[in-house]
Amino acid sequence: MTEGAFRLGINYWPARRAMSWWRAFEAEEVERDFARLREAGFDLVRLFLLWEDFQPAPERLAPEAIERLRMVADLAAHHHLQLLPTLFTGHMSGANWVPLWACEPSDRPSRFRTIAGDRVVAARPKNWYVDSRLMEAQAQLARHVASALCGHPALWGWDLGNEPSNCAIPPSRESGRVWLERMVAEIRAAGSSHPITLGLHMEDLEEDRHLGPAEVARACDLLSMHGYPVYADWARGPTDAWLLPFLGLITRWLGDGRDLLFEEFGAPTRPAHERPLSRIPLLEEEEAARFTGEALALLHRFGFIGALLWCYSDYAPELSARPPFDDAPHERFFGLWRADGTPKPTVDVVRSWSGVPRHPPHADFAWIDIAPEDFLANPRLQLRRLYDRFLRRYAPTA
Numbered sequence: 001m002t003e004g005a006f007r008l009g010i011n012y013w014p015a016r017r018a019m020s021w022w023r024a025f026e027a028e029e030v031e032r033d034f035a036r037l038r039e040a041g042f043d044l045v046r047l048f049l050l051w052e053d054f055q056p057a058p059e060r061l062a063p064e065a066i067e068r069l070r071m072v073a074d075l076a077a078h079h080h081l082q083l084l085p086t087l088f089t090g091h092m093s094g095a096n097w098v099p100l101w102a103c104e105p106s107d108r109p110s111r112f113r114t115i116a117g118d119r120v121v122a123a124r125p126k127n128w129y130v131d132s133r134l135m136e137a138q139a140q141l142a143r144h145v146a147s148a149l150c151g152h153p154a155l156w157g158w159d160l161g162n163e164p165s166n167c168a169i170p171p172s173r174e175s176g177r178v179w180l181e182r183m184v185a186e187i188r189a190a191g192s193s194h195p196i197t198l199g200l201h202m203e204d205l206e207e208d209r210h211l212g213p214a215e216v217a218r219a220c221d222l223l224s225m226h227g228y229p230v231y232a233d234w235a236r237g238p239t240d241a242w243l244l245p246f247l248g249l250i251t252r253w254l255g256d257g258r259d260l261l262f263e264e265f266g267a268p269t270r271p272a273h274e275r276p277l278s279r280i281p282l283l284e285e286e287e288a289a290r291f292t293g294e295a296l297a298l299l300h301r302f303g304f305i306g307a308l309l310w311c312y313s314d315y316a317p318e319l320s321a322r323p324p325f326d327d328a329p330h331e332r333f334f335g336l337w338r339a340d341g342t343p344k345p346t347v348d349v350v351r352s353w354s355g356v357p358r359h360p361p362h363a364d365f366a367w368i369d370i371a372p373e374d375f376l377a378n379p380r381l382q383l384r385r386l387y388d389r390f391l392r393r394y395a396p397t398a
Helices: 027-039 063-078 132-149 173-189 213-219 243-254 285-301 329-333 346-351 372-377 379-394
Strands: 007-011 044-050 082-089 095-097 103-105 113-116 119-121 123-125 158-162 196-199 223-226 260-265 306-309
Touching: 007 260, 027 063, 044 063, 044 306, 063 082, 063 132, 082 132, 113 123, 132 173, 158 173, 173 196, 173 213, 196 260, 213 223, 213 243, 223 243, 243 260, 243 285, 243 372, 243 379, 260 285, 285 306, 285 346, 372 379
Parallel strands: 007 044, 007 306, 044 082, 082 158, 095 113, 158 196, 196 223, 223 260, 260 306
Antiparallel strands: 103 123, 113 119
16 A cells, blocks of 8 residues: 555544534535645545434434435535545544444543533443444444445545544443454455544554454554644653554554555644633634644655645534533534635645655664563553654654
8 A cells, every 4th residue: 555645634524514414414615625735735634423313223323314324425426526434424523423222321430521412421432342232233234334335436545433432432342342343344245345443543552442453464454543732641742743643553562564555644723703601722723734744754755655734624612512522522622614614824735745745654663672562561661662652763853
């Protein structure tokens, strides 16, 4: 997968509908957004199949949602964009969007709220790595969605889940591998030969959650990683772009050197006419543009398949009181476009990377001085230590 261009991608939710767009679907909105993305130089769009919208009951899929997915694929092809659909969403923007039938009642405090039917519920996701009924339901969805897009010219690949360890953690590596292999088998049985990955994130490196790079590399075609300096207390600040290639290289090292798509990075910006009370730092738009330019240059330099920004647009102000934005206001402002459709400075930065040839994957891991099993014994400590070694080797003046 070393030939061709460095893939330039975006994570997509519409500005006015956010996570409800599959139910409140407007083809004209998607058409406009995709035209805008293509004009800005993007070639890959990652989108998310909100689980309850596509599978309202364990044995029942939603044909209207699958038909809308086909329409989105047609629009993508029309605008010369390719798609990376993400199944079982799942964790999104600081909350877990899980169908009620895939949850169990719980009133215990939890790090992430559970949302079903557009409201917060007193429940938590069941563990699909050990619940056979749940796994069968997921297998059915994977197979039918893969069949629906089989042979479509807009399809680039499949993502089996967005940061799934925030929803459920397999009790063992074996249970995680069994789940991965089952979902991959369902997609392959539907006739799809496109690459398959799983949306890992930084916390899958900071903790051993039994479903990390090694397990994904064994079952899937490529690795992916999500990285945000604003969420890393061991980064050198909210614009520490060097953190991103470091996370990607550690993921490849743990994942047997498998090729990697850097699937998410970005930074929230301070809106001009609002002053949200955010626990996460908001950057000035020009500052975010500089960060994006440096990040793209580094991800390209270290030979990754490509990079996908989070995310397409800021969300409309009328969504601010709805979950997840009521509890995480910074999530409204990661967009490359403002909610009114005007571009932020980052768009011009991104445009300059369109069609750039890809570098070969980075092959020097000599700066990593421990074995993977020693890393996993205390991953957070080792990440901090190895990041210092990485910087001293590659960025002595950074």
